[in-house]
Amino acid sequence: MNREQLITLISEKLKLIRTEKDLTQDQMSDLLGLSKKTLVQIEKGRIQAGWTTTVAVCTLCRESSILQHELGGDPLEVVDLIANNGTLQPKEKTMGGYIWWKSLSEYNSYRLQQNVISQHFRILDSNNYRLLSTFDENIAKQAWQKLKE
Structure with missing residues (x-):
């Protein structure tokens, strides 16, 4: 969007x-x-x-x-x-994405999700705090890879 x-x-x-x-x-x-x-x-x-x-x-x-x-x-x-041109850094706690989000990948207690309506991506920690939010799939995947290293 x-x-x-x-x-x-x-x-x-x-x-x-x-x-x-x-x-x-x-x-x-x-x-x-x-x-x-x-x-x-x-x-x-x-x-x-x-x-x-x-x-x-x-x-x-x-x-x-x-x-x-x-x-x-x-x-x-x-x-x-x-x-902010499509990317946000850590922000407030989310509800975990059970309604408008699909989980793309999970690693340890982290989740990479995509919003089914706006199509933006985010990474959540085990407490549902947003670590990253972006419209750019490449930025999301790069951040996901760094997290897994």
Whole structure:
């Protein structure tokens, strides 16, 4: 997933996300710092949200089941990956990847996984802490090989 794909996804799902949060257009536009007219234009598919609005939606609506389902987990992880050119270093504890992740390889207590929706890769330790997260398969495989040495 890249920036444009995320913007398109958020633009297409914005009305559903707003409805899920039980917000009016006035409340949502105020929350996102948009005019109501702009919000309506996005919801009707006439224009797309900008990057800042996309990040704001992912941040302020992080717990949205719609967002989590569409992105395969935490929306902020996807935003962070895109903003940091596809690779993240050690981060917070994860839930272990039992829903949106497939295990590609296991070594000792480490797991190399791929998200079935966003297609990004990550390496988890035995306590489910993310050691690496990246869209780049080569970076993931190199890190995996280093871990096994």
